[in-house]
Amino acid sequence: MNYNKTLSLFNGNDKRYTVDVPCIIILTKFSNDTAKAHFEKNTGLTLTPYSNGYKCQPKTFKQLTKIFVTYNFKTKYYNNYDYKNTLMLSFNK
Helix, strand or coil: CCCCCEEEEECCCCCEEEEECCEEEECCCCCCHHHHHHHHHHHCCCCEEECCEEEECCCCHHHHHHHHHHCCEEEEEECCCCCCCEEEEEECC
């Protein structure tokens, strides 16, 4: 098991399950291109336009950690029919 690419958790019935690195959706756009470039350089992620924000797929949990160490986002995790293993981020104002 590669611990950089999967995470092992327990469900409510005390059964172990694993999840891959979640997809990231940033719900709003950066204030300018410099801020977007700063995010991409610090995380190693490439942001693609999505709805009114951006979408990206981290390859490792290290990339995900860089997001939270560098930026202050509000987060909401979804793993359902509409958004499978998806982390929604919005700027904390």
